[in-house]
Amino acid sequence: MEQLQRAIIERGSVLSDDVLKVDQFLNHQIDTNLMINIGREFVSRFQDSKITKVLTIESSGIAPSFMAANELDVPLVFARKKKSLTVTDYIYSSGVYSYTKQEMNNITVSKNYLSSDDHVLIIDDFLAHGNAALGLIDVVKQAGASVAGVGIVIEKSFQEGRKMLEREGHRVESLARIHSLEGSKVSFLEELATK
Amino acid sequence: MEQLQRAIIERGSVLSDDVLKVDQFLNHQIDTNLMINIGREFVSRFQDSKITKVLTIESSGIAPSFMAANELDVPLVFARKKKSLTVTDYIYSSGVYSYTKQEMNNITVSKNYLSSDDHVLIIDDFLAHGNAALGLIDVVKQAGASVAGVGIVIEKSFQEGRKMLEREGHRVESLARIHSLEGSKVSFLEELATK
Numbered sequence: 001m002e003q004l005q006r007a008i009i010e011r012g013s014v015l016s017d018d019v020l021k022v023d024q025f026l027n028h029q030i031d032t033n034l035m036i037n038i039g040r041e042f043v044s045r046f047q048d049s050k051i052t053k054v055l056t057i058e059s060s061g062i063a064p065s066f067m068a069a070n071e072l073d074v075p076l077v078f079a080r081k082k083k084s085l086t087v088t089d090y091i092y093s094s095g096v097y098s099y100t101k102q103e104m105n106n107i108t109v110s111k112n113y114l115s116s117d118d119h120v121l122i123i124d125d126f127l128a129h130g131n132a133a134l135g136l137i138d139v140v141k142q143a144g145a146s147v148a149g150v151g152i153v154i155e156k157s158f159q160e161g162r163k164m165l166e167r168e169g170h171r172v173e174s175l176a177r178i179h180s181l182e183g184s185k186v187s188f189l190e191e192l193a194t195k
Numbered sequence: 196m197e198q199l200q201r202a203i204i205e206r207g208s209v210l211s212d213d214v215l216k217v218d219q220f221l222n223h224q225i226d227t228n229l230m231i232n233i234g235r236e237f238v239s240r241f242q243d244s245k246i247t248k249v250l251t252i253e254s255s256g257i258a259p260s261f262m263a264a265n266e267l268d269v270p271l272v273f274a275r276k277k278k279s280l281t282v283t284d285y286i287y288s289s290g291v292y293s294y295t296k297q298e299m300n301n302i303t304v305s306k307n308y309l310s311s312d313d314h315v316l317i318i319d320d321f322l323a324h325g326n327a328a329l330g331l332i333d334v335v336k337q338a339g340a341s342v343a344g345v346g347i348v349i350e351k352s353f354q355e356g357r358k359m360l361e362r363e364g365h366r367v368e369s370l371a372r373i374h375s376l377e378g379s380k381v382s383f384l385e386e387l388a389t390k
Contacts, residue, residue, distance in 0.1 A: 029272045029308040030257075032265035058254035059273065062225070066261055070227035077224045078254060113224040 001041050001175040005188055007034055008154065008176055014184045018128075018156065019100070026125055026153065030063045038175060039067025042123060042151040045173045046072075049148040051121045053077060053114065055136055057107060064153050065123035072121070077113045079136060081105040092142040096135035099128065107135050109143075116144030127152040127174060130161030137170065149173060156181075157189055196236050196370040200383055202229055203349065203371055209379045213323075213351065214295070221320055221348065225258045233370060234262025237318060237346040240368045241267075244343040246316045248272060248309065250331055252302060259348050260318035267316070272308045274331060276300040287337040291330035294323065302327075304334050311339030322347040322369060325356030332365065344368060351376075352384055 011024040025031035042065070054069040056062060057079045069076035082105065093108040114120070122136045133150050140147050150165055155174035158181075165172050177189040206219040220226035237260070249264040251257060252274040264271035277300065286303040293300060309315070317331045328345050335342050345360055350369035353376075360367050372384040 023305065024307070028275065028305055029270050030261075030264070032261055032271055035261075036265065059257060059275075062254060062257045063261060063271075066225075066227055066230075066258060069225070070231065075224050076227055076258075080223065080254075110218065110223055112219070 001038070003034060003037055004153070004176045007031070008178075009186055012186065014181045014186060017180075017182050018159070020154065020156070020178065020181055020186065022154065026063070027060045032063070035063040036067045038064045038153060039069075040071060041175055042068040042121070042173070043071045046121055046149055046151065049121065050119055051148050052118045053145075054121045054123055055079065055109070055114070055140065056123045057081070057132055057136060060125040061123055064125060065151075068121070068123060068151070075113070077109060079107040079109050079139060081107055092139045094135040094138040094142075096131050098131070107132075107139065109139050111143070114140065114143035114145055118143065118145035119148050120145050121148045121151060123151040123153075125153045127155040127161040127165075127172070128159045130159075130164035133161065133165055137165075137168070151175075154178065196233070198229060198232055199348070199371045202226070203373075204381055207381065209376045209381060212375075212377050213354070215349065215351070215373065215376055215381065217349065221259070222255045227258070230258040231262045233259045233348060234264075235266060236370055237263040237316070237368070238266045241316055241344055241346065244314070244316065246314055246343050248313045248340075249316045249318055250274065250304070250309070250335065251318045252276070252327055252331060255320040256318055259320060260346075263316070263318060263346070270308070272304060274302040274304050274334060276302055287334045289330040289333040289337075291326050293326070302330050302334065304338075306338070309335065309338035309340055313338065313340035314343050315340050316343045316346060318346040318348075320348045322350040322356040322360075322367070323354045325354075325359035328356065328360055332360075332363070346370075349373065 012022045054076045056065040090111045091108040149171035152174040155177045157177045179187045207217045249271045251260040285306045288303040344366035347369040350372045352372045374382045374384045
């Protein structure tokens with residue numbers, strides 16, 4: 001997705017060989033026009049999948065999945081990273097280690113909002129080691145629901161996340177696939193068409 | 196806003212005399228159509244305010260402010276509830292006590308995304324004691340920016356949040372104002388037109 005690649009190059013910053021900071025348009029400040037186009041791109045890739053629900057994880061997953069859920073005309077559910085006092089019903093939960101934050105989170109989804117009838121599109125901002133996506137898949141399985149696929153905004157293709165998901169038979173659609181961040185330079189698997 | 200009042204009555208649940216759970220459409224599962232209409236309602240109320248930025252707080256503030264920022268054609272910034280390792284720049288921060296979660300959060304905003312030129316619309320899901328809104332106002336002031344007003348999805352009018360904000364001279368626009376939750380019944384300050 002060229003608009004996203006341009007945003008990464010022009011507005012992102014490489015903090016190290018494996019950390020890309022995109023808080024100018026995705027993780028802190030949000031470019032809602034770009035997020036709408038990202039949501040529509042997910043819809044175009046998964047529109048024949050008979051999705052009944054979009055599942056993401058707070059907080060940075062909400063904006064890129066918002067318009068996908070809206071255009072698919074299905075509810076958007078965001079997994080929480082720790083149990084809230086106002087969630088009193090039974091929950092599905094899965095432990096997820098965040099390399100970025102160097103901490104374990106318990107991600108939870110209320111049993112009210114995922115059922116065995118659901119065919120779920122999972123969307124997240126980044127795919128690195130695959131831990132968040134695998135936690136969300138675990139939650140979907142606990143509900144007896146099925147996974148339609150995994151939509152990722154930015155895939156760090158030099159880490160093993162995609163391999164982990166594909167090994168379990170999941171379809172992964174990433175809108176930007178980063179080959180390398182070495183030398184503070186972003187290079188994509190598919191380079192910009194204009195280059 | 197009648198569509199919102201109906202959602203609260205039909206899909207919300209009263210947990211106690213001061214706790215309303217709306218995780219069926221706002222705090223956990225998100226009704227994106229309703230959120231789009233909520234965003235547009237904020238725009239209609241603040242459209243003459245020359246807003247340059249919408250500021251909210253993760254996670255539940257993101258969905259209702261998304262379309263407001265989009266239609267105002269300004270960036271959306273969400274304050275974080277704790278410092279992330281990938282935010283390496285200087286930050287504005289303010290301590291906020293959450294009665295719901297019974298914990299102190301340090302809300303933070305990067306100095307990159309608020310400046311003294313900004314005229315900021317603050318949006319949040321709930322207004323109760325006013326702590327989150329006051330924390331966001333504090334952050335705006337630290338940036339030398341000005342507050343255009345505070346947009347709230349659900350105001351618990353029986354708590355002192357609105358009074359605290361108005362005492363400081365802020366305009367508060369709440370799309371649903373709850374007079375009482377007593378007896379497990381939601382009653383609004385302005386009752387449904389159809390009643």
